[in-house]
Amino acid sequence: MPCFKTDLFVICSVLCYALINGQFRSSCTTPNGETSRCISIRSCSILYDALNTQDKQQLKFLKESQCGFRGDPLVCCGSYDNYRSKSTPELFGDDPSTWSSSNRRTNSGQNWDSNDDRLRWNVDNRRTNTDSNNNRRTNLSSNNRRTSSEESEWQTEDKGSRTRDRTSNIGSGGTNRRRNQGSSSNLPDRSTCGFQDVDRILDGQVTGLREFPWMALLQYRKKSGNLAFSCGGTLISSRYVLTAGHCVRGQILSKVGPLVNVRLGEYNTETEQDCSNQLGFEICNNKPVDSEIERVIIHPDYSDTNADRYHDVALIKLKRDVPTNDFIKPICLPTPSEKSNVGERLVVAGWGRTEYASSSPVKLKLWVPIAAASQCSSKFRSAGVTLGNKQLCAGGELGRDSCNGDSGGPLMRTTKNDSAQWYIEGIVSFGAKCGSQGWPGIYTRVAEYVEWIRSNAN
Numbered sequence: 347m348p349c350f351k352t353d354l355f356v357i358c359s360v361l362c363y364a365l366i367n368g369q370f371r372s373s374c375t376t377p378n379g380e381t382s383r384c385i386s387i388r389s390c391s392i393l394y395d396a397l398n399t400q401d402k403q404q405l406k407f408l409k410e411s412q413c414g415f416r417g418d419p420l421v422c423c424g425s426y427d428n429y430r431s432k433s434t435p436e437l438f439g440d441d442p443s444t445w446s447s448s449n450r451r452t453n454s455g456q457n458w459d460s461n462d463d464r465l466r467w468n469v470d471n472r473r474t475n476t477d478s479n480n481n482r483r484t485n486l487s488s489n490n491r492r493t494s495s496e497e498s499e500w501q502t503e504d505k506g507s508r509t510r511d512r513t514s515n516i517g518s519g520g521t522n523r524r525r526n527q528g529s530s531s532n533l534p535d536r537s538t539c540g541f542q543d544v545d546r547i548l549d550g551q552v553t554g555l556r557e558f559p560w561m562a563l564l565q566y567r568k569k570s571g572n573l574a575f576s577c578g579g580t581l582i583s584s585r586y587v588l589t590a591g592h593c594v595r596g597q598i599l600s601k602v603g604p605l606v607n608v609r610l611g612e613y614n615t616e617t618e619q620d621c622s623n624q625l626g627f628e629i630c631n632n633k634p635v636d637s638e639i640e641r642v643i644i645h646p647d648y649s650d651t652n653a654d655r656y657h658d659v660a661l662i663k664l665k666r667d668v669p670t671n672d673f674i675k676p677i678c679l680p681t682p683s684e685k686s687n688v689g690e691r692l693v694v695a696g697w698g699r700t701e702y703a704s705s706s707p708v709k710l711k712l713w714v715p716i717a718a719a720s721q722c723s724s725k726f727r728s729a730g731v732t733l734g735n736k737q738l739c740a741g742g743e744l745g746r747d748s749c750n751g752d753s754g755g756p757l758m759r760t761t762k763n764d765s766a767q768w769y770i771e772g773i774v775s776f777g778a779k780c781g782s783q784g785w786p787g788i789y790t791r792v793a794e795y796v797e798w799i800r801s802n803a804n
Contacts, residue, residue: 540767553711578754
């Protein structure tokens, strides 16, 4: 005789399990109205980082993002950790002291335990991006530490032409550029730059393990003595990294600390060695390389007190040549013959590192469209910012902007042939907070500075 009670128990158990776990990875809507997925808070870095703040608005947003519980809270993981402002957004890259606490994540290291029983969660053992990591893989001795009062121990230079650019509209750019990266500088031959392995992830925002091997992370020593990544850069030769001027001068040095290292060959900042499984085989990168800095060269016309951020470009010369391999390669500088058009989609990539925020331990990417110069200029003029013809605009789509890139990191394009050679089109300079609709990101137009780069990369 069939054991109906046993069968009924099994069926009920299966149904209960499905009911409890059905919420996991199901579709959900964030408090901001974004359609997303219900996942563990440990897998949602943007809300996970929000645990470090005591800001009431962020904590309220975090509570309203919960969509279940499975050992850890499940959250509806969108692209924001706070409520979107409906008014003119703040600009990232501004003086950090003027940022409101409700619009930025902090690294206070404070634990959070909600009064809401559904969200009561012991976070003492959670993985964070705070000082407790002590920045693995760093071998700097204490005698190499620099205090925030010292801008740097390496030499800082202002070199190059002192021509001013204060035009009110973004133009098509100048023409005084060479077509080749010549032998008079340390830049690589065009036959070797801008190529990468083919493990690209075409869908989604996570890059392949060896995608964009020219990406760099700038490492700063905080007042506590610990290290932090707060800007990005781009390797353009075995000795030089291109970045933004605001990443090596001004507020970032006083608020975060002095720049001490450049990391190359990184993919996941939370793993000792980066690996991925491809067709059943484990592929691993070499360990990242932390390079000491010989000197920093800032464009002579850059001013960290100017909100318009003209000439926001700098070179970092490394103390030694870095080894080039599948994980560390230089990108190409642009040429006048290959200019991006309005609507064309370019790639911004990085770990989402800015002066006071981080979005992901894993390298991300996003395709963003080139915005019309006239519309972009008009938009930013309403916020009191006048753009020049050595800047370009890209993005402006809701939740899709330089949140996925690093301040000082690259805006990139690829050739339209099978060689898939990559060029750096822009440097992330500033823009509206994290993917605000209708507000493109502002980038330094690299093609306008090729001659300056060539003359100083020696």
